[in-house]
Amino acid sequence: MIKSKQSQKGQTLLILILLSTILATIGLSIAQSTIQDNQISQLEEQTKRAFSAAEAGIEAALKRGVDIVEGDLEFPGIKSLTAIYTSSQTQNYITPTLDNNRQFTFYLNAFDPPSTFGSPLPETQLVEILPTDLDVNTMCDSATTAFAVELTFINTEARSIFRRLIDPCSLIEDTLDEWSFDTQTQLSDEANALVLRIVGADASFNGARLTVSNPSADWPAQGRSIVSTAQTTTGVIKKIRLVSSYPQIPASLFVPSF
Known part of the structure; x- marks a missing residue:
């Protein structure tokens, strides 16, 4: 009987130790989880x-029309804030999806x-x-990718326009003065602006981007961007980019000539 009681006491002590260990582990896990959540x-x-x-920063730059440099704006918890206007020139300009x-x-x-x-x-x-984004050799195989481009060249000084058409898929009948994709072509008349209009095969057309290339020099910037960067006192950095193109000539000013 004495041995049995001693054995029971030993088992009870072991159980208490195990319970204490489990509770301590749970406590540490809860504490660690709380720290991570915080x-x-x-x-x-x-x-x-x-x-x-x-x-x-973006709003302030738009309102003032100038760069926002460090010290111009102050916010609680913000170490630095800048909003800088940028513009880029390139020989190969890519339009938005049209x-x-x-x-x-x-x-x-x-x-x-x-x-x-x-x-x-x-x-x-x-x-x-x-x-x-399309292969000129295969774009006409599907109505989702087949399209033509109407080019309206504008001379604001002479107040004149002339039109050309790129129509590899023969979507528009009885047309003259056609250009070709992927071919360097002279303007044939002076111009300082170009309006590109997409004409899809039908309603299933998915839209397309165009690359306008200048083989001899960079095209001028087609708009301006504002890059706003904010850093908190704890080191967190957030950057926002706003892209704004120059004014677009309304489509209502033109009547399709093709």
Whole structure:
């Protein structure tokens, strides 16, 4: 009987030790989970704070029309905030995706907002236009990818326009003055702006981007971007980019000639 009681006491002590160990482990797990939750909550809060400050930087830059540099704006918990205007020039400009009957105004020479056009380019200027994401050899195989492009060249000084058409899929009948994709072609007349209008095969057309190439020099910037960067005092950084194209000539000004 004495041995049995001692054995029971030993088992009870062992059970108590095991329970204590389990409870301690659970306590540590709960504490660790709480710390992690707090860290995540703090990170989310800091991210939201940085994002709000970056948005405010964009709004301030748009309102003032100039760069926002460090010290111009101050927010609680924000270490630094800048919103910088940028513009880029390139020989190969890629348009946004254009749906059926949508158009895009492309400035052949430097444009000074809000309404000053650059001088017209000479008639010898070479221009090359091609689909950005489609193969010219296979784009006509499906109505979802087949399209034509109407090109309206504008000379704001002479107040004149002339039109050309790129129609590899023969979507438009009885047309003249056609260009070809992926071919360098002279303007044939002076112009300082170009309106590109997409004509899809039918309603199933998925839209397309166009690349406008200049073989001899960079095209002028087609708009401006604002890059706003905010950093919190804890080191969280948030960056927002707003892209704004120059004014688009309304489609209502043109009556299709093809």
